[in-house]
Amino acid sequence: MQVLITDDGSEMLDRDATGGLVPISAYGITDGSHVTLRIQVPGVDDLDDVPLVDEAIVSSAFALGVLQGRGGGNGRKTRWTQDQIVALIEGVERHGLSAWRTIVQDPRLAGKNNMQCKDKFRNLCLTIIQGRPERGLTLDWRLKDRVKTLIEQESIKLAEPPALW
Known part of the structure; x- marks a missing residue:
């Protein structure tokens, strides 16, 4: 399970109690804000035992635009150099x-x-x-x-x- 954590340590939810979508702006996320991705794997103590964890982290970071300037985050294809x-x-x-x-x-x-x-x-x-x-x-x-x-x-x-x- 993936959980996003804001600068102040609160978990970001994608849905509110009524099932409605929660906009990212509700958490005060703006340019320059930091969001931490925490991956929770039930029943696993060591993430090294889980295959593809590194790729899941990198993939999530690209999807969120965390790795700016490296071809991720905007959904556009990048040409091969x-x-x-x-x-x-x-x-x-x-x-x-x-x-x-x-x-x-x-x-x-x-x-x-x-x-x-x-x-x-x-x-x-x-x-x-x-x-x-x-x-x-x-x-x-x-x-x-x-x-x-x-x-x-x-x-x-x-x-x-x-x-x-």
Whole structure:
């Protein structure tokens, strides 16, 4: 269960006693205010025993706009930069196709989650395998060669869905 705590330590409720929605302004939250996210997991003493807790915290922080300037909070998609694509390719080279939670830890991938990384790599592979034109950012030929090498190493084919998706 996720609970938001205001600066003064009071719990923020999303509904009042009658079931009506409580606006965030009712708690005096303005620009510059701090809100703490507390995650309560019934029957669990150590959060390290709960899978995906780190991702839940980060995901909630992005949804609330807590991590400003890092691609979260406003609901808009952010375009991939050349540096992020390089980080993604390096991550797959180092960790393989099933380590998206590890790959996304690269600071250059701030604002991206593991599903976005998996989808971007899948689309890079499909673009190269199908020979279709690139949308948005055009990759340097050296990066394309690195992705081609990964396609060969991981036996990624169009006929059967590979393990990464």
